[in-house]
Amino acid sequence: MSPLPSGLLGDLDPTSDRAVFRQIADQLREAIDRGRFHEGDKLPSEADLVEHYGVSRMTVRNSFSILQGEGLVHAEHGKGVFVRPRPPVRRLASDRFARRHREQGKSAFIVEADAAGSHPQVDSLEVKEEKASTDVSARLGSVRRVLARRRRYLLDGRPVEFATSYLPLDIARGTQIAEPNPGPGGIYARLEELGHRLNHFEEEIRARMPSPAEVKTLRLASGVPVIHLIRTAFDTEGRAVEVCDTVMAADAYVLSYQLPAT
Amino acid sequence: MSPLPSGLLGDLDPTSDRAVFRQIADQLREAIDRGRFHEGDKLPSEADLVEHYGVSRMTVRNSFSILQGEGLVHAEHGKGVFVRPRPPVRRLASDRFARRHREQGKSAFIVEADAAGSHPQVDSLEVKEEKASTDVSARLGSVRRVLARRRRYLLDGRPVEFATSYLPLDIARGTQIAEPNPGPGGIYARLEELGHRLNHFEEEIRARMPSPAEVKTLRLASGVPVIHLIRTAFDTEGRAVEVCDTVMAADAYVLSYQLPAT
DNA sequence: CTTGCCCACTCGTCTATACGAGTATGCATG
DNA sequence: CATGCATACTCGTATAGACGAGTGGGCAAG
Incomplete structure (x- = not known):
């Protein structure tokens, strides 16, 4: 479990009234939008994010589920969570x-x-x-x-x-x-x-x-x-x-x- | 916390390989489709379903989140979970x-x-x-x-x-x-x-x-x-x-x- | 070299618990 | 009667832990 490259994702703002799992989702979404992750790329694993943010696994999963609901990412059992490619239309x-x-x-x-x-x-x-x-x-x-x-x-x-x-x-x-x-x-x-x-x-x-x-x-x-x-x-x-x-x-x-x- | 009217929702099938939270979501969805709950109706509370099915609260919440993702229901903080009314188009x-x-x-x-x-x-x-x-x-x-x-x-x-x-x-x-x-x-x-x-x-x-x-x-x-x-x-x-x-x-x-x- | 197993890593499911915060109701106080 | 508070109920958020199951790589046996 290699540590996350620093700078890829930011830190949490404990003073914010925005829920932690939303902050994490925001950061992932932004990273995707900014092109830090491309279509088909694997996002950091749940365990990586648990370590990086110092939160529990359910909180990280909650973040992923937001992004899934937006159609931005998809999870593959046993592999990881990936940026969903836009299929040809x-x-x-x-x-x-x-x-x-x-x-x-x-x-x-x-x-x-x-x-x-x-x-x-x-x-x-x-x-x-x-x-x-x-x-x-x-x-x-x-x-x-x-x-x-x-x-x-x-x-x-x-x-x-x-x-x-x-x-x-x-x-x-x-x-x-x-x-x-x-x-x-x-x-x-x-x-x-x-x-x-x-x-x-x-x-x-x-x-x-x-x-x-x-x-x-x-x-x-x-x-x-x-x-x-x-x-x-x-x-x-x-x-x-x-x-x-x-x-x-x-x-x-x-x-x-x-x-x-x- | 009044007990749920029996017959409204069925039981879980422990032998099924379908996840518990999906089974619960299925039953709620079916109850809505069959008209047991109408637009705007309040669904049983999380606590009710915890008791009815003998599962933990997160499992029930997981079921609700499926139905929310389908746009079938919406939760209101402090009030309950309701069947989403179809707005006039x-x-x-x-x-x-x-x-x-x-x-x-x-x-x-x-x-x-x-x-x-x-x-x-x-x-x-x-x-x-x-x-x-x-x-x-x-x-x-x-x-x-x-x-x-x-x-x-x-x-x-x-x-x-x-x-x-x-x-x-x-x-x-x-x-x-x-x-x-x-x-x-x-x-x-x-x-x-x-x-x-x-x-x-x-x-x-x-x-x-x-x-x-x-x-x-x-x-x-x-x-x-x-x-x-x-x-x-x-x-x-x-x-x-x-x-x-x-x-x-x-x-x-x-x-x-x-x-x-x- | 190939086969097959083990193991590490991944997400999936589920339990149990805790506290916060919004809502509604009823009751006590003024 | 009106006000305001206490309380019980609701969902929201978060932690910690456990086991299951799919994937892929490495290693040992053949």
Whole structure:
């Protein structure tokens, strides 16, 4: 247990009314911000800090837990506490559903990830008929049952997004949309072939902390929120033909929209 | 210290390899999800749970800290731990900058909040010239200095959003845009009067955990992420005439966009 | 050289205790 | 009745100790 390089971290201010564990967290945070520790670097161990500050181990752990909650660091059992690297982000532009992007055979996700040089995967594919939730039913116009298409998207082995599409049975049942592989251009291409020419989409965006289930399927580190996006697709007759419910790891995404000023 | 109503919470499973504090958190979470506790309800005190489960206080506190991290509950010193109420959300539609909304005298925020029956406020108004950050400079096209307009928005006394607009000095200096009150229709109306007819906006959206400073200015409860929105306004000549950097309390907002399918 | 074990170091979980500080309530005092 | 204090309850902070479990390096045996 080598002593901490002096000057790396300061001393505590016993006269301060700021709690000791907060002071320690502040100093670590500042050291990270100032670049004393870089992404992926190992922070001093709990034992190091116990010795350096002369406090008990629980106090140090308390400090770490603050930084974890902020998403700044993550602990690895048996190894140490590390500065959390910012993962590469995926940019979603608002024209990502434009018809011209729908021509080729591969899905938008695959094409885009390949172009960005990362390795895309889709798994947990599940297609089945089920009872519509209240919310989905309201959005699709009072349908009882729907076709649900679930899938998880991964980039370089890391899950980044979990999405479920809901479609009214009278549209989707018996079509290729009900097959695991919906064919080139995805379900939007199939919908248009079926006569539902798409007119516009509505997207609702929320951000919140993940549920335990979401932590699991997206393998989220603590302190990482999710972006919850609900998209409704409307055809030219004004009918809602699909609702897509997407939960994204917030640290992996930047959403981008272009709005007319008219 | 009245005993806990039996049946409200279950027992621990000593054979489970799930940590005790997680089991307790699970049971509390489930009880909340099932509606055994409603928004604003007080959960059993730490002492109650210590007695009920026969564990130490730190273990119970550990459970609570999980739920706090999820944004499910919040603790009040001297009172207890409560189920966090879902605050009313503000919906931001993608047409909120349409020209027709810019006619009246009051700001969009005030009009909209009044209509929703809540009491809007704007404070911390600050207008000054300053050095442009790298990011802002890049977005505005390599300007050195900018006019910055900072303000905080509150609904019913609660801060919900903190925004800063940056404008190139050659556009804003000496105009009403540089005054604390930009006049009816806001700075977008002034920009158009100055000959910068607006063509479109670009919005970039991220979600992340707040910095300590953001926790303070937005008075955020723990477990509440922020939505970080960066909007760039372009005039008909393709020039970026304003960058607006907005940090919103994520539990107070739903963003809504409408996209053409073309 | 390879295999396998031991050991040191790491964080994870849990107990027990202590005192501080904010809140609410009831009771005694004025 | 009103004021103010005592008190009990709440969570906040901190200490000290114990054992468990994952990781990785070194060393000894094969």
